[in-house]
Amino acid sequence: MIIWSIIPTDTILQDLDKIPPPTEINYAGSIIEVLSISPTECQIVRVINSNPNAFLMPELQPGKVLTYKQITCQ
Amino acid sequence: MLYNDNTTVEPTKKQKKEKKSSPPIEAIQELGTTNVPVAKSNIHVITIIGQIEGHMVLPPQNKTTKYEHILPQLVAIEQNAEIEGLLLLLNTVGGDVEAGLAIAEMIASMSKPTVSIVLGGGHSIGVPIAVSATQSFIVESASMTIHPIRLTGLVIGAPSSFDYLEKMQERVNRFVVSHSKVNEQKWKELLFKTGELSRDIGTSVVGHDAVKYGLIDQVGGVSEALQSLNQLIENQKQSKGFKQ
Numbered sequence: 347m348i349i350w351s352i353i354p355t356d357t358i359l360q361d362l363d364k365i366p367p368p369t370e371i372n373y374a375g376s377i378i379e380v381l382s383i384s385p386t387e388c389q390i391v392r393v394i395n396s397n398p399n400a401f402l403m404p405e406l407q408p409g410k411v412l413t414y415k416q417i418t419c420q
Numbered sequence: 421m422l423y424n425d426n427t428t429v430e431p432t433k434k435q436k437k438e439k440k441s442s443p444p445i446e447a448i449q450e451l452g453t454t455n456v457p458v459a460k461s462n463i464h465v466i467t468i469i470g471q472i473e474g475h476m477v478l479p480p481q482n483k484t485t486k487y488e489h490i491l492p493q494l495v496a497i498e499q500n501a502e503i504e505g506l507l508l509l510l511n512t513v514g515g516d517v518e519a520g521l522a523i524a525e526m527i528a529s530m531s532k533p534t535v536s537i538v539l540g541g542g543h544s545i546g547v548p549i550a551v552s553a554t555q556s557f558i559v560e561s562a563s564m565t566i567h568p569i570r571l572t573g574l575v576i577g578a579p580s581s582f583d584y585l586e587k588m589q590e591r592v593n594r595f596v597v598s599h600s601k602v603n604e605q606k607w608k609e610l611l612f613k614t615g616e617l618s619r620d621i622g623t624s625v626v627g628h629d630a631v632k633y634g635l636i637d638q639v640g641g642v643s644e645a646l647q648s649l650n651q652l653i654e655n656q657k658q659s660k661g662f663k664q
Contacts, residue, residue: 368477
Protein backbone atom coordinates (compact mmCIF):
# COMPACT_ATOMS: atom_id res chain seq x y z
CA MET A 347 0.00 0.00 0.00
CA ILE A 348 1.38 3.41 -0.94
CA ILE A 349 -0.13 6.66 0.25
CA TRP A 350 0.25 9.42 -2.32
CA SER A 351 -1.08 12.62 -0.83
CA ILE A 352 -0.27 16.27 -0.27
CA ILE A 353 -0.88 15.77 3.45
CA PRO A 354 2.25 14.57 5.29
CA THR A 355 2.12 10.85 6.04
CA ASP A 356 2.76 11.48 9.76
CA THR A 357 -0.40 13.59 9.99
CA ILE A 358 -2.48 11.02 8.12
CA LEU A 359 -1.34 8.11 10.27
CA GLN A 360 -1.33 9.93 13.63
CA ASP A 361 -3.14 7.85 16.31
CA LEU A 362 -3.34 4.86 13.98
CA ASP A 363 -2.89 2.50 16.92
CA LYS A 364 -5.85 4.02 18.76
CA ILE A 365 -8.49 2.73 16.32
CA PRO A 366 -10.52 -0.02 18.03
CA PRO A 367 -11.28 -3.18 16.01
CA PRO A 368 -14.72 -3.07 14.33
CA THR A 369 -17.61 -5.37 15.26
CA GLU A 370 -19.68 -7.24 12.67
CA ILE A 371 -23.46 -7.07 13.04
CA ASN A 372 -26.51 -7.82 10.93
CA TYR A 373 -28.46 -4.73 9.94
CA ALA A 374 -31.00 -4.01 7.16
CA GLY A 375 -30.27 -7.32 5.43
CA SER A 376 -26.51 -6.83 5.30
CA ILE A 377 -23.53 -7.63 7.44
CA ILE A 378 -22.00 -4.35 8.55
CA GLU A 379 -18.82 -3.53 10.39
CA VAL A 380 -19.38 -0.88 13.05
CA LEU A 381 -17.27 1.05 15.50
CA SER A 382 -18.72 1.97 18.89
CA ILE A 383 -18.66 5.74 19.35
CA SER A 384 -20.69 5.98 22.57
CA PRO A 385 -22.49 3.53 24.89
CA THR A 386 -25.67 3.91 22.82
CA GLU A 387 -24.35 4.62 19.31
CA CYS A 388 -22.12 3.08 16.68
CA GLN A 389 -20.88 4.20 13.27
CA ILE A 390 -20.88 2.15 10.06
CA VAL A 391 -17.34 1.44 8.79
CA ARG A 392 -18.01 -1.09 6.07
CA VAL A 393 -20.90 -2.86 4.38
CA ILE A 394 -20.53 -6.52 3.37
CA ASN A 395 -23.15 -7.70 0.88
CA SER A 396 -23.01 -9.34 -2.54
CA ASN A 397 -26.03 -7.35 -3.75
CA PRO A 398 -24.67 -4.14 -5.34
CA ASN A 399 -27.92 -2.27 -4.63
CA ALA A 400 -27.26 -2.54 -0.89
CA PHE A 401 -24.40 -0.07 -1.38
CA LEU A 402 -26.80 2.58 -2.68
CA MET A 403 -29.14 2.32 0.32
CA PRO A 404 -29.06 5.55 2.36
CA GLU A 405 -29.25 3.65 5.64
CA LEU A 406 -26.12 1.68 4.77
CA GLN A 407 -23.58 4.39 4.03
CA PRO A 408 -20.22 4.39 5.86
CA GLY A 409 -20.12 7.05 8.53
CA LYS A 410 -23.83 6.76 9.33
CA VAL A 411 -24.46 6.74 13.06
CA LEU A 412 -26.85 4.07 14.32
CA THR A 413 -28.29 3.73 17.78
CA TYR A 414 -28.16 0.26 19.28
CA LYS A 415 -31.94 0.59 19.76
CA GLN A 416 -32.30 0.93 15.97
CA ILE A 417 -30.27 -2.22 15.42
CA THR A 418 -32.21 -4.31 17.89
CA CYS A 419 -35.62 -2.89 16.79
CA GLN A 420 -35.14 -3.74 13.08
CA MET B 421 -72.60 -9.60 29.99
CA LEU B 422 -72.08 -10.20 26.29
CA TYR B 423 -72.84 -6.58 25.44
CA ASN B 424 -70.31 -5.37 28.01
CA ASP B 425 -67.55 -7.62 26.66
CA ASN B 426 -67.97 -6.23 23.15
CA THR B 427 -67.63 -2.66 24.29
CA THR B 428 -64.31 -3.35 25.97
CA VAL B 429 -62.84 -5.16 22.93
CA GLU B 430 -63.77 -2.62 20.24
CA PRO B 431 -61.57 0.36 21.30
CA THR B 432 -58.41 -1.81 21.42
CA LYS B 433 -59.03 -2.96 17.84
CA LYS B 434 -59.36 0.65 16.75
CA GLN B 435 -56.15 1.56 18.53
CA LYS B 436 -54.30 -1.24 16.75
CA LYS B 437 -55.59 -0.03 13.37
CA GLU B 438 -54.42 3.51 14.11
CA LYS B 439 -50.94 2.31 15.05
CA LYS B 440 -50.54 0.30 11.86
CA SER B 441 -51.70 3.16 9.63
CA SER B 442 -49.00 5.63 10.73
CA PRO B 443 -45.50 4.18 10.40
CA PRO B 444 -43.79 7.61 10.24
CA ILE B 445 -45.26 8.56 13.64
CA GLU B 446 -44.26 5.16 14.98
CA ALA B 447 -40.70 5.75 13.74
CA ILE B 448 -40.56 9.13 15.45
CA GLN B 449 -41.92 7.68 18.71
CA GLU B 450 -39.68 4.61 18.70
CA LEU B 451 -36.45 5.84 17.13
CA GLY B 452 -36.66 9.63 17.16
CA THR B 453 -36.10 9.75 13.39
CA THR B 454 -38.17 9.73 10.26
CA ASN B 455 -37.39 9.23 6.61
CA VAL B 456 -37.16 12.33 4.45
CA PRO B 457 -39.09 11.93 1.18
CA VAL B 458 -36.65 11.26 -1.65
CA ALA B 459 -36.98 13.04 -4.98
CA LYS B 460 -36.16 10.71 -7.87
CA SER B 461 -33.31 11.62 -10.19
CA ASN B 462 -31.94 9.91 -13.31
CA ILE B 463 -28.36 10.66 -12.24
CA HIS B 464 -26.30 9.70 -9.25
CA VAL B 465 -23.75 11.88 -7.48
CA ILE B 466 -20.65 10.46 -5.82
CA THR B 467 -18.41 12.69 -3.75
CA ILE B 468 -14.70 11.84 -3.67
CA ILE B 469 -13.51 13.80 -0.65
CA GLY B 470 -10.61 13.82 1.81
CA GLN B 471 -8.25 10.86 1.67
CA ILE B 472 -8.92 7.89 -0.59
CA GLU B 473 -8.93 5.09 1.96
CA GLY B 474 -7.49 1.80 0.77
CA HIS B 475 -6.24 -1.27 2.59
CA MET B 476 -6.03 0.46 5.96
CA VAL B 477 -8.76 2.17 7.99
CA LEU B 478 -7.34 5.63 8.56
CA PRO B 479 -7.49 7.37 11.95
CA PRO B 480 -10.60 9.52 12.57
CA GLN B 481 -8.84 12.88 12.08
CA ASN B 482 -8.93 12.07 8.34
CA LYS B 483 -12.03 12.57 6.29
CA THR B 484 -12.02 9.62 3.92
CA THR B 485 -13.62 8.11 0.83
CA LYS B 486 -13.82 4.36 1.22
CA TYR B 487 -12.96 2.61 -2.02
CA GLU B 488 -14.52 -0.70 -0.99
CA HIS B 489 -17.88 1.12 -0.82
CA ILE B 490 -17.44 3.15 -4.01
CA LEU B 491 -16.61 0.11 -6.21
CA PRO B 492 -19.88 -1.83 -5.62
CA GLN B 493 -21.79 1.47 -5.84
CA LEU B 494 -20.37 1.92 -9.33
CA VAL B 495 -21.47 -1.63 -10.20
CA ALA B 496 -24.99 -0.84 -8.94
CA ILE B 497 -25.08 2.41 -10.94
CA GLU B 498 -23.91 0.62 -14.09
CA GLN B 499 -26.53 -2.10 -13.63
CA ASN B 500 -29.54 -0.03 -12.49
CA ALA B 501 -31.81 0.82 -15.42
CA GLU B 502 -33.20 3.92 -13.70
CA ILE B 503 -29.78 5.58 -13.39
CA GLU B 504 -28.64 7.14 -16.65
CA GLY B 505 -25.53 9.06 -15.66
CA LEU B 506 -22.98 9.70 -12.93
CA LEU B 507 -21.67 12.99 -11.59
CA LEU B 508 -18.44 12.94 -9.57
CA LEU B 509 -17.62 15.78 -7.20
CA LEU B 510 -13.93 15.84 -6.32
CA ASN B 511 -12.20 17.62 -3.49
CA THR B 512 -9.49 15.21 -2.48
CA VAL B 513 -5.99 15.48 -1.02
CA GLY B 514 -4.87 12.12 -2.39
CA GLY B 515 -4.58 8.76 -0.68
CA ASP B 516 -3.94 5.11 -1.46
CA VAL B 517 -2.55 4.82 -5.00
CA GLU B 518 -4.03 1.43 -5.84
CA ALA B 519 -7.43 2.21 -4.30
CA GLY B 520 -7.54 5.44 -6.31
CA LEU B 521 -6.51 3.67 -9.50
CA ALA B 522 -9.21 1.02 -8.86
CA ILE B 523 -11.90 3.73 -8.62
CA ALA B 524 -10.52 5.48 -11.71
CA GLU B 525 -10.45 2.27 -13.78
CA MET B 526 -14.02 1.41 -12.72
CA ILE B 527 -15.31 4.86 -13.73
CA ALA B 528 -13.39 4.75 -17.03
CA SER B 529 -14.86 1.35 -17.91
CA MET B 530 -18.50 2.29 -17.24
CA SER B 531 -20.83 2.35 -20.22
CA LYS B 532 -23.02 5.11 -18.73
CA PRO B 533 -21.95 8.74 -19.19
CA THR B 534 -19.82 10.12 -16.37
CA VAL B 535 -18.87 13.73 -15.65
CA SER B 536 -16.43 14.92 -13.00
CA ILE B 537 -16.02 18.36 -11.41
CA VAL B 538 -12.84 19.28 -9.54
CA LEU B 539 -13.78 21.67 -6.73
CA GLY B 540 -11.26 23.06 -4.30
CA GLY B 541 -8.58 20.48 -4.98
CA GLY B 542 -7.99 17.26 -6.85
CA HIS B 543 -4.48 16.43 -5.72
CA SER B 544 -2.14 13.46 -6.24
CA ILE B 545 -4.30 10.35 -6.83
CA GLY B 546 -7.28 12.69 -7.37
CA VAL B 547 -5.86 13.49 -10.83
CA PRO B 548 -6.42 10.00 -12.35
CA ILE B 549 -9.93 9.92 -10.82
CA ALA B 550 -10.77 13.35 -12.31
CA VAL B 551 -9.61 12.37 -15.80
CA SER B 552 -11.35 8.97 -15.72
CA ALA B 553 -14.80 10.50 -16.41
CA THR B 554 -16.18 10.82 -19.94
CA GLN B 555 -16.08 14.61 -19.57
CA SER B 556 -14.11 16.42 -16.89
CA PHE B 557 -14.64 19.92 -15.48
CA ILE B 558 -12.66 22.11 -13.11
CA VAL B 559 -13.88 25.27 -11.41
CA GLU B 560 -11.69 28.34 -11.88
CA SER B 561 -10.40 28.38 -8.31
CA ALA B 562 -9.66 24.64 -8.00
CA SER B 563 -6.11 23.32 -8.08
CA MET B 564 -4.50 19.98 -8.81
CA THR B 565 -1.10 19.13 -7.32
CA ILE B 566 0.91 16.92 -9.61
CA HIS B 567 3.95 15.45 -7.85
CA PRO B 568 5.85 12.17 -7.95
CA ILE B 569 4.75 9.32 -5.69
CA ARG B 570 8.11 8.47 -4.19
CA LEU B 571 8.86 11.62 -2.21
CA THR B 572 5.80 11.77 0.00
CA GLY B 573 4.66 8.15 -0.28
CA LEU B 574 4.51 5.60 2.49
CA VAL B 575 5.28 2.03 1.59
CA ILE B 576 3.82 -0.86 3.58
CA GLY B 577 4.29 -4.50 2.70
CA ALA B 578 6.00 -3.85 -0.62
CA PRO B 579 9.64 -3.55 -1.58
CA SER B 580 10.28 0.17 -1.24
CA SER B 581 12.88 0.09 -3.94
CA PHE B 582 13.20 2.83 -6.47
CA ASP B 583 12.15 0.31 -9.12
CA TYR B 584 8.85 -0.46 -7.38
CA LEU B 585 7.94 3.20 -6.98
CA GLU B 586 8.98 3.86 -10.56
CA LYS B 587 6.61 1.13 -11.77
CA MET B 588 3.79 2.50 -9.60
CA GLN B 589 4.38 5.97 -11.01
CA GLU B 590 4.40 4.53 -14.53
CA ARG B 591 0.94 2.96 -13.96
CA VAL B 592 -0.44 6.36 -12.92
CA ASN B 593 1.32 8.12 -15.84
CA ARG B 594 -0.09 5.68 -18.37
CA PHE B 595 -3.63 6.03 -17.01
CA VAL B 596 -3.58 9.84 -17.00
CA VAL B 597 -2.05 10.10 -20.48
CA SER B 598 -4.49 7.61 -21.99
CA HIS B 599 -7.60 9.16 -20.38
CA SER B 600 -6.88 12.85 -20.95
CA LYS B 601 -5.51 15.06 -23.70
CA VAL B 602 -2.20 15.70 -21.94
CA ASN B 603 0.79 14.14 -23.69
CA GLU B 604 3.38 12.10 -21.82
CA GLN B 605 6.10 14.70 -22.24
CA LYS B 606 3.97 17.50 -20.74
CA TRP B 607 2.74 15.26 -17.92
CA LYS B 608 6.31 14.32 -16.94
CA GLU B 609 7.34 17.96 -17.18
CA LEU B 610 4.58 18.92 -14.70
CA LEU B 611 5.51 15.98 -12.49
CA PHE B 612 9.22 16.78 -12.19
CA LYS B 613 9.17 20.59 -12.29
CA THR B 614 11.33 22.20 -9.63
CA GLY B 615 10.83 25.50 -7.85
CA GLU B 616 7.04 25.57 -7.84
CA LEU B 617 6.24 23.53 -4.75
CA SER B 618 8.24 24.56 -1.70
CA ARG B 619 8.88 21.11 -0.23
CA ASP B 620 8.55 18.89 -3.24
CA ILE B 621 9.12 18.73 -6.96
CA GLY B 622 6.00 18.98 -9.05
CA THR B 623 3.39 21.54 -10.08
CA SER B 624 0.20 23.01 -8.73
CA VAL B 625 -2.12 23.43 -11.70
CA VAL B 626 -5.00 25.87 -11.22
CA GLY B 627 -8.34 26.01 -13.14
CA HIS B 628 -7.65 27.29 -16.67
CA ASP B 629 -4.08 25.87 -16.66
CA ALA B 630 -5.43 22.33 -16.18
CA VAL B 631 -7.51 22.82 -19.33
CA LYS B 632 -4.61 24.47 -21.19
CA TYR B 633 -2.32 21.47 -20.49
CA GLY B 634 -5.08 19.08 -21.64
CA LEU B 635 -5.56 17.39 -18.27
CA ILE B 636 -9.16 18.51 -17.83
CA ASP B 637 -11.65 19.06 -20.68
CA GLN B 638 -13.38 22.30 -19.63
CA VAL B 639 -13.54 25.01 -16.99
CA GLY B 640 -17.00 25.06 -15.44
CA GLY B 641 -19.20 24.40 -12.44
CA VAL B 642 -22.40 22.54 -11.69
CA SER B 643 -24.60 23.97 -14.46
CA GLU B 644 -22.02 23.29 -17.20
CA ALA B 645 -21.34 19.81 -15.85
CA LEU B 646 -25.03 18.91 -15.61
CA GLN B 647 -25.68 20.29 -19.07
CA SER B 648 -22.84 18.17 -20.44
CA LEU B 649 -24.08 15.08 -18.58
CA ASN B 650 -27.62 15.53 -19.91
CA GLN B 651 -26.21 15.95 -23.42
CA LEU B 652 -24.13 12.76 -23.06
CA ILE B 653 -27.20 10.88 -21.77
CA GLU B 654 -29.23 12.15 -24.73
CA ASN B 655 -26.49 11.15 -27.20
CA GLN B 656 -26.31 7.68 -25.71
CA LYS B 657 -30.08 7.24 -25.92
CA GLN B 658 -30.03 8.27 -29.58
CA SER B 659 -27.12 6.01 -30.51
CA LYS B 660 -28.90 3.09 -28.81
CA GLY B 661 -32.03 3.95 -30.79
CA PHE B 662 -30.16 3.80 -34.10
CA LYS B 663 -28.64 0.43 -33.28
CA GLN B 664 -32.04 -1.15 -32.69
